[in-house]
Amino acid sequence: MTMHGMRGLSVFISDVRNCQNKDQERLRIDKELGNVRNRFKNEKGLTPYEKKKYVWKMLYIYMLGYDVDFGHMKAVSLISAPKYPEKQVGYIVTSCLLNENHDFLRLAINTVRNDIIGRNETFQCLALTMVGNIGGREFAESLAPDVQKLLLSSSCRPLVRKKAALCLLRLYRKNPDIVNVDGWADRMAQLLDERDLGVLTSSMSLLVALVSNNHEAYWSCLPKCVKILERLARNQDVPQEYTYYGIPSPWLQVKTMRVLQYFPTIEDPYTRRTLFEVLQRILMGTDVVKNVNKNNASHAVLFEALALVMHLDAEKEMMSQCVALLGKFIAVREPNIRYLGLENMTRMLMVTDVQEIIKRHQAQIITSLKDPDVSIRRRALDLLYGMCDVTNAKDIVEELLQYLSSADFTMREELSLKAAILAEKFAPDLSWYVDVILQLIDKAGDFISDDIWFRVVQFVTNNDDLQTYAAAKVKEYLDKPAVHETMVKVSAYILGEYSHLLARRPGCSPKEIFSLLHEKLPTVSTTTIPILLSAYAKILMHIHPPDQELQSQIWAIFNKYESCIDAEIQQRAVEYLALCQRGAPLMDILAEMPKFPERKSSLIKRAEYSEADTAEQSAIKLRSQQQTSNALVVTDQHPANGATSPISVGELSLVKVPSMITSENDTSTDLSQQNGALSNVDTQPPSADLLSDILGPLAIEGPPGATVQSEHNAISGLEGGSDAVDGSAIVPVEEQTNTVQPIGNVAERFHALCLKDSGVLYEDPYIQIGIKAEWRGHHGRLVLFLGNKNTAPVVSVQAIILTPAHLKMELSLVPDTIPPRAQVQCPLEVVNLRPSRDVAVLDFSYKFGTNMVNVKLRLPAVLNKFLQPIQVTAEEFFSQWRSLSGPPLKLQEVVRGVKPMPLPEMANLLNSFRIMICPGLDPNPNNLVASTTFYSESMRAILCLVRIETDPADRTQLRMTLASGDPTLTFELKEFIKEQLISIPTAPREAAPAPAAAQPTPQIPPNDPAAILAGLLS
Amino acid sequence: MIRFILLQNRQGKTRLAKYYVPLEDSEKHKVEYEFRTHKVIYRRYAGLFFSLCVDITDNELAYLESIHLFVEILDHFFSNVCELDLVFNFHKVYLILDEFILAGELQETSKKAIIERMGELEKLD
Secondary structure (H helix, E strand, O other): OOOOOOHHHHHHHHHHHHOOOHHHHHHHHHHHHHHHHHHHHOHHHOOHHHHHHHHHHHHHHHHOOOOOOOHHHHHHHHOOOOOHHHHHHHHHHHHHHOOOOOOHHHHOHHHHHHHHHOOOHHHHHHHHHHHHHHOOHHHHHHHHHHHHHHHHOOOOOHHHHHHHHHHHHHHHHHOHHHOOHHHHHHHHHHHOOOOOHHHHHHHHHHHHHHHHHOOHHHOOHHHHHHHHHHHHHOOOOOOHHHEEOOEEOHHHHHHHHHHHOOOOOOOOHHHHHHHHHHHHHHHHHOOOOOOHHHHHHHHHHHHHHHHHHHHHOOOHHHHHHHHHHHHHHOOOOOHHHHHHHHHHHHHHHHHOOOHHHHHOOHHHHHHHOOOOOHHHHHHHHHHHHHHOOOOOHHHHHHHHHHHHOOOOHHHHHHHHHHHHHHHHHHOOOHHHHHHHHHHHHHHHHHHOOHHHHHHHHHHHHHOHHHHHHHHHHHHHHHHOOOOOHHHHHHHHHHHHHHHHHHOOOOOOOHHHHHHHHHOOHHHOOOOOHHHHHHHHHHHHHHOOOOOHHHHHHHHHHHHHHOOOOOHHHHHHHHHHHHHHHHOHHHHHHOOOOOOOOOOOOHHHHHHHHHHHHHHHHHHOOHHHHHHHHHOHHHHHHOOOOOOOOOOOHHHHHHOOOOOOOOOOOOHHHHHHHHHHOHHHOOOOOHHHOHHHHHHHHHHOOOOHHHHHHHHHHHHHHHHHHOOOOOOOOOOOOOOOOOOOOOOOOHHHHHHHHHHOOEEEEEEOOOEEEEEEEEEEOOEEEEEEEEEEOOOOOEEEEEEEEEOOOOEEEEEOOOOOOEOOOOEEEEEEEEEEOOOOOOOOEEEEEEEEOOEEEEEEEEOOOOHHHHEEEOOOOHHHHHHHHHHOOOOOOEEEEEEEOOOOOOHHHHHHHHHHOOOEEOOOOOOOOOEEEEEEEEEEOOOEEEEEEEEEEEEOOEEEEEEEEEEEOOHHHHHHHHHHHHHHHHOOOOOOOOOOOOOHHHOOOOOOOOOOHHHHHHHHHO | OEEEEEEEEOOOOEEEEEEOOOOOHHHHHHHOOOOOOOEEEEEEEOOEEEEEEEOOOOOHHHHHHHHHHHHHHHHHHOOOOOHHHHHHOHHHHHHHHHHHEEOOEEOOOOHHHHHHHHHHHHHHO
16 A cells, blocks of 8 residues: 655654653654744745644654644644645644644634535545544534534535534534424434445434433434344345444444433334344344454344343343343353443343342352452442342352452452441341451451441440340450451440440450450550540449459549540540549449430441432433433533432442431431420411411311310320320320321421421321431432330321322332331332422321321422532523523513512522522622522433512512423423412411412412312312 | 543553543543543553543443454554554554544444545545
């Protein structure tokens, strides 16, 4: 072949290659750069050939890692050269040296446009290539229509059109608005009829990006994609040059299946059947062959087909075929395929119920945990973690423990966290759990976070049977020669509390325990010393009769630390010494720690956090993951675009979890507060509150004031009479009809919960319903805490969720009986399908004594819970605002009867609903501009923009404008905000009724679905 | 999508580097060693490593084979390609790459189409 010689360039490259060392190379390069600089000083004297040569040289120098900033301008200016050779160098070198953020690039925008719209095909190609590789937003805005024209042009060669397709993809990623959805979808569908596979491949990449953002517009492309796939898979009419090792373009097959994964389902039965036939053919027809390229290519297609099958949730039969295939893969030698087999099995676990089938491969998976390749080991760990349950926990955890000692350091933390979580979640008995955690601390102390040892202490404290065992066990570890500091901490805590239970055993006298602990003191850090001091104090307290010698020894230690520079240590030393010397108070204060309130393990919370993340990926399968990638640039603009990058469990440890020491706001504390505040119960007649009206009458009969009064009497009576019943057990004297009065205002509780994520939803004398919620995108996880406040059981408990059409809700089993003074937790999963202000209702009933109680409670799974605040820049805001030009996407309304409030208060209100105020966007200080993203399963994340114009002269009216990419969302959100502005439910009510004119419409319109729903049920 | 493609020899000398995402030069040099939030798919041919950095959800095997396809194209173009060909004709390699990948996506998977196109371009030069 002919090589156009550029002798100067070749000589220079040879020179550089011949340099003996880096210094020589630098000298040679500096010399050359000096030369180039000089030559360019007198640019007019340079021939086009020379310019070209120097610019290539600069690229070469740049590749070697040297700075050639001064050459940017030279490269860019070559773009406007009239002849191809220079222009080509200009374009290519510019796209290597510069990126979209360089200002120089703007200088070229006109030339580039002229090349694109000009007649010269070669120039078109050069321009499209550069824009496709480094074009930024400005290019998108000025060139998109021209690029679209080229893509659709019938007179252009495929060569130009495929470049135009990908160039358009780049521009779309920079600014999604450039593709006008209405007209474009049909054009896109037409493009799929393309016969040239080069153009088709490029167009398919474009389509992946388009459907990843909005599949709705592209339904018409779906059957065509299936057709393309069918044509390829059956190898019909595929030119030889587009087969790769006999496989019809594997890349196009993969891309096409990617597109299909963005559609939630395939409804047309014919298309569906065709697709499944093709998938079946791929699944069954792929064999492991000798040729590595053919193998890879066919398995690329196969794994994509697997992903598509998982996505479409095919019939069980197809799924088990998939698992069988994966089982085969994880046993093959080829590491790439084994890796992918493990990864896909993990993914499959999350999609369907195939755990039992996967368990059959447990031994094989454990083998992969010892694979030389770290990536494979990681996948095996993920899979083992995912497939663990009560039946195999012991095996798997012990396998992990064994592996821990040989695992590389990078994996130990993740490994120990996972082992700890599995041990806690699936422990067949608690002593095993203690064993596992102590082993973990022993083997990988450096990698054990505080949460892990806090949790084991919590378990031991709460389980009397475990205390002696744990104390004996930690003592064994302390006897070992080298003990990790975390082990010292946990041992000191446990021995301080429980070593007295061992006192009769040999080697376990208080004195011996003390000296065992104390010999560790010189080796530990200041965070551990306070724990040791507490342990000493506790040991001292447990000695009967007092041991004078030990006492003086320990007092001496306290004495010594009284002047410690560390405040925590000093304080403890001073206090313990003072307490010890007082005698009696010591007993009280240092008594055994009370049981910890049973609450969810922070470890498991951590795990669920990660599971929620991964589950989201699985629930919407690859779509969500893909969105991250395809919406690359969109994410640049809107960081909260739903594109949470998948978090591997390895990063979990970075998540700060509240430790169990900090007391959380949990329902048990609420319970007592509520009881204490009984006399403050809202005694207003329910009719005064329009909102509580909706649900109020269902539960409230008769004047509440009287009932509350009588209850109050009942308490005082009981308190006076009996010691057995404490303040929290309220037993009303009159156990009569089914009139049970709620404590507190049900509506206000609901409204408070609309703004926060935990609190009390409902309370009456017998029962308290607390709620705790976590929201993530369009998913919500609520936990209902059903607490029986009495010393007798609550029976016939029933909880039914009345789900509005826009939500999917699943309540776990609610037990029929709640034991005395017990609390049951019932998780409730929520998925938001589309925007709506309808409210879900909990129909809750129970029987206590002769009282049959039934209440209907609105659940705070409301619209604003699916919002995520997002800060947008002025530029983004206004470009969106302009592009959403009018109804139904943009709606405006003048709202009257607004509760007058100062602007900052209104801003706070919006912020509290997760609608984020963007200060400074609106020049008028009386206006508010805000933005948020709405998450739903059908639409993913949608940006919503709000503008509120207030009238400083009349605060009871304002004009509100709402805009989003979805008409229903715009309407619902507008109504939602309106409701909030008209009534401020959390504000304390004034005695005087609001002026009649202030409320032209009821706060809840009569056609409000919640009202209708509640009405139907009453 | 492909975020960048790198061609390095065993000594770590870069023979070709092309970025489809905007990165600063300092980031580029760092990137050549570590790039954690994405996956790097690489393949070694004699002393040369071809690496593609792709999204975490991308189909690994498909990209692995696209490296091979690229190598086959180079091999065809240079008839029995070796590292020196790529060093002295790095500018040609960029041209070929631009016909193969655009905007971080595969543009053309037909070896024949790319070789023919290169022929056309040679004539223009």
